[in-house]
Amino acid sequence: GAVVSQHPSRVICKSGTSVKIECRSLDFQATTMFWYRQFPKKSLMLMATSNEGSKATYEQGVEKDKFLINHASLTLSTLTVTSAHPEDSSFYICSARDYRGAGELFFGEGSRLTVL
Amino acid sequence: QKEVEQNSGPLSVPEGAIASLNCTYSDRVSQSFFWYRQYSGKSPELIMSICSNGDKEDGRFTAQLNKASQYVSLLIRDSQPSDSATYLCAVNRNNDMRFGAGTRLTVKP
Numbered sequence: 001g002a003v004v005s006q007h008p009s010r011v012i013c014k015s016g017t018s019v020k021i022e023c024r025s026l027d028f029q030a031t032t033m034f035w036y037r038q039f040p041k042k043s044l045m046l047m048a049t050s051n052e053g054s055k056a057t058y059e060q061g062v063e064k065d066k067f068l069i070n071h072a073s074l075t076l077s078t079l080t081v082t083s084a085h086p087e088d089s090s091f092y093i094c095s096a097r098d099y100r101g102a103g104e105l106f107f108g109e110g111s112r113l114t115v116l
Numbered sequence: 117q118k119e120v121e122q123n124s125g126p127l128s129v130p131e132g133a134i135a136s137l138n139c140t141y142s143d144r145v146s147q148s149f150f151w152y153r154q155y156s157g158k159s160p161e162l163i164m165s166i167c168s169n170g171d172k173e174d175g176r177f178t179a180q181l182n183k184a185s186q187y188v189s190l191l192i193r194d195s196q197p198s199d200s201a202t203y204l205c206a207v208n209r210n211n212d213m214r215f216g217a218g219t220r221l222t223v224k225p
């Protein structure tokens with residue numbers, strides 16, 4: 001299947017700092033990528049849809065100014081958690097759709113954020 | 117009614133048995149259906165997709181789709197302890213993918 005790479009896999013930061021997470025599609029171009037958040041033993045929660053060359057589309061209740069998304073190229077989307085606080089600690093996962101097949105979503109490895 | 121519904125489990129089966137995971141969806145015009153496996157602390161990985169009514173087999177996995185009943189299932193034959201994970205059902209319509217909350221499967225040695 002297609003390969004989506006996410007970095008960093010783990011990050012620990014102090015409260016008030018900003019953290020950037022990268023998501024790359026390694027062997028295909030992705031005009032659209034998706035960012036999810038998952039708390040322990042809970043289901044995936046779609047945060048936003050990242051669109052190459054245009055603004056991201058955020059789900060209801062997700063703060064645009066808090067979670068900045070940039071999709072500058074067909075293979076890279078970034079999520080920046082600005083002024084992170086302990087309640088932002090979570091598992092963030094990106095995905096991209098591979099239209100060469102049945103339109104499957106392939107996920108990155110995930111990034112575990114811990115805000116102290 | 118949730119768009120994609122799964123029994124949260126946990127579903128427990130003995131090693132070597134068949135595990136049956138079920139999923140129902142509300143949008144009748146959904147076009148394609150997917151099963152993902154997620155190990156604890158890891159991201160989901162695609163197991164298989166199915167688009168047409170009937171069965172689709174891939175190794176020990178069989179996906180079954182019944183669009184009239186809005187039902188999709190995943191059978192795992194000869195279950196192994198390594199199959200213990202949460203299984204996510206996903207339903208796609210016009211590039212809008214919706215996930216179920218997942219069913220936790222435990223395969224006991």
